[in-house]
Amino acid sequence: MAISKEETVIMAKDDKPTALQTPITSSMTTSATADPDFTLRVRKYVATQTVAAFIAGGVAGAVSRTVVSPLERLKILYQVQGTGGASYTGVGASLAKMWREEGWKGFLRGNGTNCVRIVPYSAVQFSSYTVYKGMFMEAGKTELDTPRRLVAGGMAGVTSVVATYPLDICRTRLSIHTASLEALGKTGQHIKIPGMWETMIHMYKNEGGVLALYRGMIPTLAGVAPYVGLNFACYEQIREWMTPEGERGPGPFGKLACGALSGAIAQTFTYPFDLLRRRFQVNTMSGLGFKYNSIFHAISSIIRQEGLRGMYKGVVPNLLKVAPSMASSWFSYELVKDLLVTFDPDNKPI
Structure with a gap:
């Protein structure tokens, strides 16, 4: 049976490309090989440890802050009110007062800005x-010892701060802007609340330029570095203790417990630094009565005027919020990261 010219060409193409076909076929093959x-x-990029930690950290920050937004705002109000005529004196009464004067929006006042801050903050912290x-x-090792965990955590805290x-200091200003603090002399009922960018621009123009946006950062770094270091070190150590033999990690309730315990320990040790940070952030706001020239001046003034307990003002609502905050943060972080790393078939969840 005779074979047509067209069939000969097809057979040749299947067997070995002709001179005319070779460049096109080779180009397509090379392109497919070089561009998977x-x-x-x-999926492989998202599954890398750093990128997965960045995304999971951002999610964890948003979840944890929204869960405890009312207590977070109440803590700030405690920290910045003066010694005379304090309007917020108890957790239950203060939450009721907040609800009565500002409604449910009062519980979430500043939370939008806080999430705008906490998402990149938490993302940078976990990924760094x-x-x-x-x-x-x-x-040859897969885990750090405790001293290295503390140092790595401290450096991550500094990087994220x-x-x-600037977003943090704006969040603080917005949180207290409508609070019915007697020292402010405002009811907050008919005052237009400035937005984050308005607050930032106002501070830049009227309070000292770029430096105004970083006011209080030194005491913040002094508190955040040990706090984040303790938080990471405590969590990973407690996580090891609570991991059943033969398992890669504790169960859901175990992760929640690890986060709550590590957060409580870290916050208790570093709370005075957090209070100093808030005081410096509102140092130039008229009526609050805080005029500190330095960290040492602030510490001596607080102890002299408010006693040693003044360094722990607001610690009760802070401890009430830290357990659900850190529990939800670590739980959501591990949940999202475990999901992301499985996008790459070669990876296993940690």
């Missing part, structure tokens, strides 16, 4: 800890 499936490449952890990891501090 786009979706798979994206992952980076520093890799830098300090000894060859420097990256997002």
Whole structure:
């Protein structure tokens, strides 16, 4: 049977490309080899430890802050009110007062700005800890010892604060703007609340330029570095203790307990630094009565005027919020990160 010319060409193409076909076919083959499936490449990128930690950290920050928003705002109000005529004197009564005067919006006042701050803050913190952890990891080991965890956590805390501090100081201003503090002399009922950018621009123009947006950062760094270091070190150590033999980690309730315990320990040790941070952030607001020239001046003034207990003003609502806050933060972080790392078939959840 005779074979047509067209069939000969087809057989030749299947067997060995002709001179005319070779460049096109080779180009397509090379392109397919050099440019693998786009979706798979994206999945592999998202599944890398640093990127997964960044995304999961942002989610964890938003979840944890929204859960405890009323107590977070109440803590700030406690910290910045003066010694005379305090309007907020008890957790239950203060929450009721907040509801009565501002409604449910009062519970979430500043939370939108707080989430705008906490999402990048938490994302940078968790991802930078992952980076520093890799830098300090000894060859042949998969975990850091406690001192290295403290250092890596402290460095992650410093990195996240420097990256997002202007958002934090604006959040503080917005949280207290409508509070019925007697020292402010305002009811807050008919006053237009400025937005985050308005607050930032006002501070920049009227309170000292860029430096105004970083007021109080030194005491913040002094408190955040040990806090974040303790938080990471305590969580990972408690996590190891609570992990059943043969398992990669504790169960859901175990993770919640690890987060609550680590957060409570870290907050208790570093709370005075957090109070100093808030006082410096409102240092120039008229009527509050805070005029501190330095950290040491602030500490001596607080102890002299308010006693040693003044350094722990607001610690009760803070401890009430830290358990659900850190529990939800660590739980959502691990949940999201475990999901993301499985996007790459070669990875396993940690």
